[in-house]
Amino acid sequence: MxxxxxxxxxxxxxxxxxxxxxxxxxxxxxxxxxxxxxxxxxxxxxxxxxxxxxxxxxxxNGGLSLPLTLSVIGVIIGLLLLAFIIAKIRQRLKKNQRRQLAARQGYNIAV
CATH class of the missing domain: 2.10.25.10 (Laminin)
Incomplete structure (x- = not known):
């Protein structure tokens, strides 16, 4: 004080x-x-x-700071890549579903 x-x-x-x-x-x-x-x-x-x-x-824990930081960054990058891959797969599945629906209903449009 x-x-x-x-x-x-x-x-x-x-x-x-x-x-x-x-x-x-x-x-x-x-x-x-x-x-x-x-x-x-x-x-x-x-x-x-x-x-x-x-x-x-x-x-x-001074000796652990760099490996721990790199590990956390690696996990974050891995999770981002996984989320991107899942989003692309879902996008492709939805596109295929729209094509199949259009084919069943007789539409001849490019999706």
């Missing part, structure tokens, strides 16, 4: 809101600082989802 958002009469004395928090400095803005289990003087980082390490410096 920045100092400009908190009115002067509400701000506690002795707190400088412009200073960075422990989570921003020690945990690389990817986690929050927590007390170690069992007590102690240092603080530990509790990393956000997708990060790990002593200072939340490592991405958990």
């Amino acid at each position: 920045s100092a400009s958002l908190v009115p002067a009469h509400v701000r506690p004395r002795g707190i400088d809101f412009s200073l960075s928090t422990c989570g921003e400095t020690q945990c690389n803005s990817r986690g929050t600082c927590v007390s170690p289990p069992g007590g102690g003087t240092g603080l530990l980082c509790e990393c956000s989802l997708g990060y790990r390490g002593q200072s939340c410096e490592n991405r958990v």
